[in-house]
Amino acid sequence: MHLHEYQAKELFTRYDIPIPRGRLVRHADEVDQAAKSIGGNAWVVKAQIHAGGRGKSGGVKRVEGLEALRKVVTSLLGSHLVTPQTGSVGLPVSAVLIEALTDIHQELYLSLLMDRSRKRIAVMASNAGGMDIEAVALKNPDLLLTTHVHPAGGLQAWQGRRLGFKLGLSADQSRQFSNLLIRLYQLFIDTDAVMIEINPLIVTAQGKLLALDAKLNLDDNALYRQQELAAWDDTTQIDKAEVIARGHGLNYIRLDGDIGCMVNGAGLAMATMDLIKLSGGRPANFLDVGGAATASRVAEAFKLILSDSHIRALLVNIFGGIVRCDLIAEGVVQAIREVSVNVPVVVRLEGTNAELGREILKKSGLNVLPATDLAEASKLAVSAAEGHA
Template identity: 60%
Template sequence: MHLHEYQAKQLFAEFGVPVPAGRMVESPPDAVAAAKALGGERWVVKAQVHAGGRGKAGGVRLVDSMETVEKTANDLLGSHLVTKQTGSPGLPIHRLLIETTVAIDRELYLGMLVDRATERVMVMACAAGGMDIEEVAERNPDAILTEAIHPAVGLQGYQCRNLGFGLGLGGEQIRAFTRLVGGLYRLFDQLDASLVEVNPLVLTADGELLALDAKLDVDDNALYRHAAIGDLRDPTQEDDKERSAREHGLNYITLDGDIACMVNGAGLAMATMDLIKLHGGEPANFLDVGGGATADRVAEAFKLILSDAKVRAILVNIFGGIVRCDLIAEGIIRAVQEIEVTLPVVVRLEGTNVDKGKALLDESGLSIVAADGLTDAAQKVVQAARETRS
């Protein structure tokens, strides 16, 4: 689950990570009031959306008068911010973060994530802060400093010092950096985070370290332990279909193509999309109905698929392991009948009771195309989509 910057900074502060003074607002008058309360002569107005690249897209603006604060808030609130991470529709701006300005001496990068290769939390740091870390890693991978945290002993002081010295810090700055990294790791561990990122982490003209930006993602699977964190979810920043899918226990991601996929198992779903691409089609979604797919879940999956106006054909690819193919076939038939699916539906079944499942589809009298094997299914659904488009 993604958090807004202002939410992440509130949590940072609770764990002893220094952040600039700021206030979240939802209206232009509140923005002016926040700037007055913060004091000073210049402020930063930041659009609160779940996407990176806000500054380049005009979502982070430096202002130097109350009139400009109000005008900027009026311009941003209610609009959509389009960045390289949002796609063309962009994300709606309903909240702003008003912050005091900081005299910056250096910009650094600091991040933590779960590294699947080492099965440990990895701390990353780089002297090139304020830039896209992916671009830095591609151009100069040696610039990325890393320390893997052993799960049994946790973050060690020498690891913080290694990173600090690698960033060119010294003296009191090393001690402040060690405290900051320690706070971030406690936050990461106690809140079951999957990603923490500070870009930039700035060294001020006074020699202080501040988290000028904050990104925090929390593992959805751990939210049952963090009810207060779950309450911070902002549904306006999520795709409507993806939100509906989550409510019904489905894993759904919207894509740009016109061939909808309904598959049980993430790996099989990826392979299905690859085959569709290989045979000249474009997937409209990633949809994993899970290993315990039921008739009700299949019906909800069809509703999700049909809510996408660009879909021209549907491929159902089910491997009946935990759930028998005949039960899946019954669910498909019921869903097609109840929802009145008019688009071409290609079904590939394999696994337990596959013959019974195919027989049910054949005897249903519905216009469901049975496929023998994944390649045959991909070819048939790509052709069906072409015919529907023409």
């Protein structure tokens, strides 16, 4: 689960991590009061969306004067901001963060994230703050410093000081960096985060460290014990179909292809999409109905996939281990009868009660294309999609 910048900074404040003075604005008539509260005659306006690249796309603007501030905030609120990470439609801007200008002496990069290969939290830092960190890692990997946290001992102050000195900070700034990093680590642990990023973390002209930006992603599997933060979820930043899928316990991600996929198991779903691509087609979605699929859940999954107007064929690929293939077949029949299906449906069933499932589909009288293995199923789906173009 992603948090907005203003939400991440609220958590930073709770952990005494320094941030610029700022106010969140959701309506244009709140601008004057926000400007008065922050002070000064120049500000930075930041659109609040769940995507990076805002600055390059007009979502972060420096303005001078109250009239200019009103104009910029009004233009952003209610708009859709398109960045390299949003796709062509963009994401809706329902709030902006107005912050005081800061006197920047140096820009740093700092992040904490899960290193699953090492089974430890990794701390990454660089003096190339404010830049695309992926490009830095590719072109100048020596600028990216990494240290890992032992799960038993936790982050140690000396690790922060060592990173600070490697970044070229003074002794006092290295101590600030170490203290900030320890607080950030505690925030990471307390919120069940999977990633916290500050880019840039700046050194002001007065030698103080300040988190100019903030990104924080939470572990979805731990949200049951993060009730307050779970309530912060902004579903306007998520595809409506994905929101509906959550309500039915389905794992769904919309893609840009035209062959719908309904599979049980994330690994099998990825393999199915790979084989569709290998066969010359384009998957329209990732959808894992899970191991505890029921006929009604399968029907809902079917409807969800077909809500995409770009679908030209649908591939159902089920391996019956925990889930029974006859239940899947009943769900497919139920969905086809409930929804106006005007695209070819390819079904591959294997495993528990697979024969019974195939028999249910055969007796249904519906126009379903059977497949005996995944390779055949993917080729049938691609051919069907081409014929339905």
